[in-house]
Amino acid sequence: MKAASRINRSNFNRLVFGAIIAVYLVILAGGIVRSTGSGMGCPDWPKCFGNWVPPTAEAQLPADYRESFARIRVENNRRLAGYLESIGLQELAEKIQSENIAAPESTFNKYKTWTEYTNRLLGVVLGFIISVMAVTSMSFRKTQPALYYGSLGAFLLVVFQGWIGSVVVSTNLLPGMVTFHMLLAAILIGLLIYLYHISSREQQRNNIDRTKNIKIVLVLSMVLFLIQIVVGTQVREAVDVAALQLDQARAGWIDSLGSEYYFHRTFSLLLLALSVYLWLFFRRSGQRRLKSLADLLFLLVAIEVVLGVVLANFGIPAWAQPLHLLAALLILGLQYRLYLYIKMNSGA
Numbered sequence: 001m002k003a004a005s006r007i008n009r010s011n012f013n014r015l016v017f018g019a020i021i022a023v024y025l026v027i028l029a030g031g032i033v034r035s036t037g038s039g040m041g042c043p044d045w046p047k048c049f050g051n052w053v054p055p056t057a058e059a060q061l062p063a064d065y066r067e068s069f070a071r072i073r074v075e076n077n078r079r080l081a082g083y084l085e086s087i088g089l090q091e092l093a094e095k096i097q098s099e100n101i102a103a104p105e106s107t108f109n110k111y112k113t114w115t116e117y118t119n120r121l122l123g124v125v126l127g128f129i130i131s132v133m134a135v136t137s138m139s140f141r142k143t144q145p146a147l148y149y150g151s152l153g154a155f156l157l158v159v160f161q162g163w164i165g166s167v168v169v170s171t172n173l174l175p176g177m178v179t180f181h182m183l184l185a186a187i188l189i190g191l192l193i194y195l196y197h198i199s200s201r202e203q204q205r206n207n208i209d210r211t212k213n214i215k216i217v218l219v220l221s222m223v224l225f226l227i228q229i230v231v232g233t234q235v236r237e238a239v240d241v242a243a244l245q246l247d248q249a250r251a252g253w254i255d256s257l258g259s260e261y262y263f264h265r266t267f268s269l270l271l272l273a274l275s276v277y278l279w280l281f282f283r284r285s286g287q288r289r290l291k292s293l294a295d296l297l298f299l300l301v302a303i304e305v306v307l308g309v310v311l312a313n314f315g316i317p318a319w320a321q322p323l324h325l326l327a328a329l330l331i332l333g334l335q336y337r338l339y340l341y342i343k344m345n346s347g348a
Contacts, residue, residue: 011136020333022129024326025122035318038112039168039169041116043069044169045166046162046166048117049069073170078097081093126158150194154188154191157188161188164181179234179237182230183230186229193333218338218339222339225332229332238256239253268305268308272301275331279294283295293334293341297338304324307320
C-alpha cells in the first residue's frame with residue numbers, strides 16, 4: 001500500500017510539473033499576443049469569430065462582421081458594468097462602458113487571429129491538465145488533504161482566470177484588467193509550485209546556517225519582484241497607448257513613457273543587488289541542490305537584465321517583450337521554490 005501511494009504521489013508530482021510548464025507557455029504566448037498587437041485577434045470568447053476554429057481569410061466572414069461583433073461586445077460590457085455597479089465598483093463600470101472600449105472592431109488579420117487562437121489553445125491544454133490534477137488529487141483527500149484542496153483551488157483559479165480572459169477581450173484590453181489577469185497567473189504559479197513541493201519525495205533535512213535571515217531576504221525579494229512585475233505591466237500598458245497614439249517608430253516610444261518606466265528601471269538595481277546576495281549565499285551553502293538552483297536564478301536574472309537593456313536602448317523590439325515578462329515570472333517562481341526548500345530543510 002505504501003509503495004502504491006509513493007507511485008501515485010510521484011505521478012501526481014509529474015502532473016503538477018507539467019502544469020507549471022503549461023502555465024509558463026501560456027504566459028509566453030500571452031506575451032507574444034501583446035507584443036504583436038494580437039490581443040483582439042479574436043473579438044469574441046471562448047469562440048473566435050463565432051467559430052471554434054477561426055477563419056483564415058476575411059472573405060470567410062460576413063460583410064458587416066466588425067459592426068456585428070462590436071454590438072455583441074457592447075452588450076457584454078453593459079451586463080458586466082451592471083454587475084460591477086451592483087457591488088459598488090462604479091468607476092470601473094463607467095470605464096467599461098466608455099466609447100474607447102466600445103469602439104468598432106479592427107480589420108481582420110489572419111496572423112493576429114491565429115496568434116491569439118494559439119494562445120487560447122494553450123490555455124485549454126492548461127485547463128485540461130489542471131482538471132486531471134483536481135480529479136487525481138481526490139485520492140489524497142484523507143492522506144494528504146493539502147494536495148486535494150490545493151488542486152481544487154488551482155482548478156477554481158483557472159476557471160476564474162478564463163472568465164477574466166473573456167472580460168479582457170470584451171473590454172478591449174482594459175489596462176486594469178490586463179494587470180489583474182497577470183497577477184492571477186502569478187498566484188497560480190505560486191500555488192502549483194507549492195503543490196509540486198509538497199508532492200515531491202525531497203524530504204531530507206540538512207543544516208543551513210542563518211535560515212531565518214535568508215528566508216526574510218527571499219520573502220522581501222519575492223514581494224519586491226512582484227511589485228516590479230506589476231509596475232512593468234503598467235509600463236507595458238503605456239507602451240500599448242504609445243503604439244496607438246504615436247506615428248513615430250518604436251524607438252520614440254520610450255520618450256513618451258511616464259514615471260512608471262523610470263521607477264521600473266531604477267528599481268531593477270535593488271532587485272539585482274538582492275539577487276546577487278542570494279546567489280552568493282546559496283553558493284556558500286555547501287549543498288549541490290542549492291548551488292544549482294542559485295546558479296539558475298543568477299542566469300535568469302542576467303537574462304532579465306540584458307532583455308531590459310535591449311528594450312530600453314533598441315526601440316522596444318517585439319521579440320524581447322514576452323521574454324522579459326517570462327524571465328521575471330520564472331525568477332519569481334524559482335525564488336519561491338528556494339523559499340520552500342529552505343523552510344523544509346530548516347524544519348520551520
